Amino acid sequence: MRYTLSLIGACALSLLLAVDAAQAEIPVVPAASLGLNQAQLDRIDALVKEEIEAKRLPGCVVAIGRTGGIGFLKAYGDRRVEPSQEEMTVDTVFDMASLTKPIATATSVMILVEQGKVRLRNPVAEYIPEFAQNGKENITVEDLLVHRGGLIPDNALSDYEDGEEKAWERLFALPTDRPGKQFIYSDVGFLTLGKIVERASGKNVAEFAAENIFKPLGMKDSGYTPSKELSQRAATTEKRDDEWMRGEVHDPRAYLLNGVAGHAGLFSTAADLAIYCDAFLRGASNKSSQELARGDDGKSAAHAVPPFVMSRATLAEMLRPRDVAGNSRALGWDNKSAYSTNRGELLSSRAVGHGGFTGTAMWIDPELDLFVIFLSNRVHPKGDGLVNPLAGRIGSVAAAAIDGPNPTSVAVAAKTAVEEKAEGAGDVRPALHAVEATKVSKAKRPQVLTGIDVLARDGFKQLAGRKVGLITNHTGLDRDGRRTIDLLANAPGVKLVAIFSPEHGIAGKLDHDGITDARDEATGLKIHSLYGETRKPTAEQLKGIDTIVFDIQDIGCRFYTYESTMTWAMEAAGEHGLKYVVLDRPNPIGGVAMEGPLADGGRESFVGCHTVPLRHGLTVGELATMYRAEREIEVDLEVIKAENWRRGDYWDATGLTWVNQSPNMRSLTEAILYPGMGVWETTNVSVGRGTDTPFELIGAPWIDGQKLAAELNGAGLPGVRFTPIEFTPSDSKFKEQKCGGVNVAITNQAEFNAVAVGLELAATLRRLYPLDWQVKAADRLLINDEVYQAIVAGADRAELEALFADDLKEFGKRRQKFLLYGE
Template sequence: MPNLKQITLLFVLVLLVSTSSLAKETPSTIAAPSPKRLKMDASQLERIDEIVNQQIEKGKLPGCVVAIGRRDGIAFAKAFGNRRLEPSKEKMTLDTVFDMASITKPVATATSIMILVDRGLIRLRDPVAEYLPEFGKNGKAKITIEQLLTHQGGLVPDNPLGDYQHGVEQAWENIWELKPSDALGKRFVYTDVGFIVLAKVVEKVTGQTVAEFAAKNTFQPLGMSETGYLPAEALRARAATTEQREGRWMRGEVHDPRAYLLGGVAGHAGLFSTASDLSRYARMMLCAGSFNGSKILSPATYQEMIKPRDIAGQLRSLGWDSRSKYSSNRGENFSAQAFGHGGFTGNALWIDPQLDLFVIFLSNRVHPDGTGSVNGLAGRIGTIAAGSIIGKPLAKVHGEVSARPVSEVLNGIDVLEKSDFKQLAGSRVGLITNHTGLNRTGVRTIDLLHAAENVELVTIFSPEHGLQGKLDIANIDHTTDSATGLPVYSLYGESRKPAKSQLQEIDTLVFDIQDIGCRFYTYISTMGLAMETAAEQDLRFVVLDRPNPLGGVILEGPLLDEGKESFVGFHTIPLRHGMSAGELATMFRKERDWGLDLDVIKTKGWHRQDYWDRTGLTWVNPSPNMRSLTQAVLYPGVGFLETTNVSVGRGTDTPFEVVGAPWIDGQQLSRRLNEAHLPGVRFVPIRFTPDSSKHAGQECEGVNIICVNRQVFRSVPVGLELAIALHELYPEDWDTARLDHLLNSDRLLNAIREGKNAAEIRELYQADEKSFRSRRQPFLLYR
């Protein structure tokens, strides 16, 4: 039996062995998949096994690793087949190291560039030659960082391999001498050369190779201990074999021949990684640039990186594919926010922030003879992954939860109806309304009040566009409502206010019209003038409130200049005010000092952050050219341009979504606007011929304005950038004589005419927005 001394010695030896073992580097591992916790259907994910094994049997690939997850973890992880067939078979394992090939572009190079953008050391709009003067030769002086990131810099896909076979220094001399093969910014041409150059930009700015910079600023902070260039011997032993080179099987050695001749470190290829490490990167990207306490990118820079750009019909983000001719490895049911990339050796990485989903597919399809094919398989796996999500994904967009359930909003008329019209009991009513005055089920407010036993509906008043909302003429006549036989007095004819003679038999004016949240939309002017009349005639005024379709949080633009009040600018509020009609009514009464008996029948269930599509209410075109929520969102910024000599799409199917004129070059204007990098929007060149209104019957060129992310989109900066660009590009053609008719701001008008830039103009109205946000606070009725 051992004594105490022997037991103690044995314990020390065990401890030493254990400590020594822990000190050794161990391969990264993927946490046990948990589909149920992540709200993914395990049985659906199991279908991946069958389609992968079928393709392996067909010889399309020797094996692969698939990892699927969400920001909170891994839902599926499995290794299939072999990572080596020649010279002897070796089973694929989850910790296999893969040659990332072109996934190097977004994960190493583009991420490094965006980190430098975040730090103010690089600007996307800057010419590359500003950082690498040698690059500016032979017509390349104007190529920008962003154009290289999106493959529209006009560079060849690959320069000859012979350009790299005389040493690294000579290879760079050959790159400097290249000439663009395409018109700058005109076409999407996928190019490795552009990313080779971008890695050189990183090196020039930081003094570190892209391998060193990415390791220090991305991979190490994220705990990606097995990701990098030129993998060490221990990692090479676990690497998937590709093809033969110089009489040896490549294993842990970059497959791309140009990256190989550049020493294994390049911007377009050369990175190695594992499924476990890539999942950390993907989860960082699902968390808007941060993961486990490490911030790689700021949320704003992250959003700029993943924002799609339309390049001649190909959607690309900065370093990423969004939806282009190279997207065959993309899941068919991914959202519009999805971004990803593939790699020649047989890899695909797709990340979908809206679905809160990432799909990693890693293979060595080029082994052993370069004939494998996996893009279709990777895309099918992505489709299965997205289809396995249970319920509606609770995805965060710009830090806000975007999947809160749609509200069941009741308008003011619905609330009034549920109370059996008690707030109007005994009243003789004059109703200001139009075709938007409907309850939630589509019954007219006119008919509800006319049928109410304790309410006497005496008179109807209609605003611009008439009772049916279909007229687009300057003066509208009085008429009669055919269903009730009641007179309908036009408030868009000889007078914009109710006449005293029209009010003699009533004691209460009721307002029920759907506004859209823009200062120069005239329904709130009709309300204000009617309130003024009610105050003069000692009548009660009741607003049946409705949601602001643009929500009640965001406000934009300059205040109306004092003294410029008009029917298209009733009160000193911004272009986009973020208030309901009822809230505006309380502001008008107080700030106009009207002694008015005012009552607002509030909506029920509407929250300030809710746009129209979160109300559950049916959209009714409030006016002939306001046909969708998208157009309403664009209107405060695009609408004020329509008093100039450009078409804003009236007379087309998409009013306020297009801007053009016969004298505009659509490609030139779209390029200029996209270079401004306005958040949440992109501009596509377009030709259209309005059949009425401005430039009727004439072919116009211009831009289609596409809101790609409403959370960060702002319409007023879009309108101002359009104005700046029109003044800059077409100073002899664009007529600004009536620009101020709806803008109503001398400061901004003069700044545009003086050629001020967007930042300078923005400074002119920032104080207006701040003061109005405070000023409106006492009048807000909703949280």
């Protein structure tokens, strides 16, 4: 038995059989440099040898790596045994079979989703009208991606024998069986998805994937219908018409479609797949945008570097597991289903992967920062090989080999940021990595525009002929810092009649109740306070107005009262027959994550006007559309959307200037912390008001900071560390009293969950200080009696989170139809 082994060291790149070092886009490095144990990885040799000797496969290539490098790359056995013997090499080209589904087709679909050309929720028939036959009119794109369309696995080969046109007619005429109710792994579904790519882009899936995936990533040996040169180093599969298939697609239906299909037809190599996996891991990384953008000088680049061919938000949606009749599937990917026999048992719950009929498998684990690539031609020569169990065991060996962090990923991220910063590029997508570092393709991202920017750009046509009452404050600014007040006062065809201000007043500096009316010096207009005698515009205040415009920057937390001001004013507009226009703005803490219990129905108040979680992940425009529908507000609502904002973006990725939204909301860090820290300020603890860092600390005269920090750090919460401190507030609670407590430091923005921190704090304070912590008023902002009673009873964080887990999941479904910015 022969094995072609590559040495696992950067100095040994020249010894990789048949691989030019200059083409090794992802460097092969010592396993230890990636935090992998070489002795553990060496166990793979014996596993593969046993299976080859049992004739379950003629040979294979195994590649294992983490972000920034390949720590294990070996070729075993033969890539051809008939009609002549040919040794396996690490650059062998393999027929990917069903790995085509996630790598080419699903990735292409998600890129089209990001481009706004396809929507997951939309019926397939919107893109392929002929598909709407025999009960298939309501099957969605997402249904096909997770195999719940009720379609048969494969249709008859005879359907393809009269040419492509007839083949598609017959495929589109196929029936369905209980779509949405069952899991049926279906090539038919992915054939259809390939056609959606063609209809939406004007290019077949081979052309689209080449232009949007393989070329940008530098996957030089990947694509459909490989060239003669690539075919010469392709692994042989079976015979077709008495000729051995080599560089010719094995799948008979793809073959009859000239080698190009959504379910099969892709060819690639281990090195190219490692490129894809590396970029994928960067895109799915839990590292914060600051960490990814940090240079080796310790300073931050202007913005984060998007690492994949799609945005982080798009990839996060692609990776989100869906339960399909007891099978966990992501979009185009397997997660844990009946087809997961090639999955390593030790991979994390975030791992996704897929296999191919010819003997291929690939798994990517963002949690472990690990990829495992197994490529074989198990169908050669007789079609009776078996490799899925072997691929699964190799995955477990690889996961068990992790014995430390991966310093390479941090170094490469820093290098990328430094290069990008030096070049002054905009938003970029990394291409491949040569042995030393990352080369970055420069693709400047369009500026994020808020609603007022869009309104001004469009010449204020949306308000033409309108008499406007503007609800705003100091955050109502365009990109150039001009006040919305002044822009509307001078807008052609618009008459600004009155101004309304929320809590903290028009300048955002007041921190007390009973704020009185005022007058704007620049325009001479009266400013009606909506945080004084009334919190809802009155009939008297609305005289002469036919349109209310709302433009205030929110921070994405339920009890931040600007949301209630918006909602109550919208109700007033409905009651008085006025038009209501929201100038939308990004959610500064992102539009993906949702955290915390929902407010109890029937308990709505000015600090929680609707049944949403503490962190809802919506913009004010999205909240307005949800509240109008769910609160049954009869009002003519228009949302002028922000442009070029992506749901996964925090404020630091927008390029917009930060403005302190209120006296104690002074940074993005404080906004991120607020849903978990601010919720307890109704109890007898200080959350830092009267200090330089409100919401970044919590304490009281009766708290032992060292003890509290030790307990909180011991809880193992991701993305955060707690430091014992002493502080003396100059204002607010415990004014001029020394307090013990903790500083809360976010170490990983992507992993950090503010409400989880808040609940851990509550459970710990209740356990350590049952007599000192006066929890009675906690429910004023929590607004969830079940969770409040559990805190009083001494429940731990896990028990508290379990109480609202189902509600939070249901809210995720509720909000879907109100999202204005992507999937």
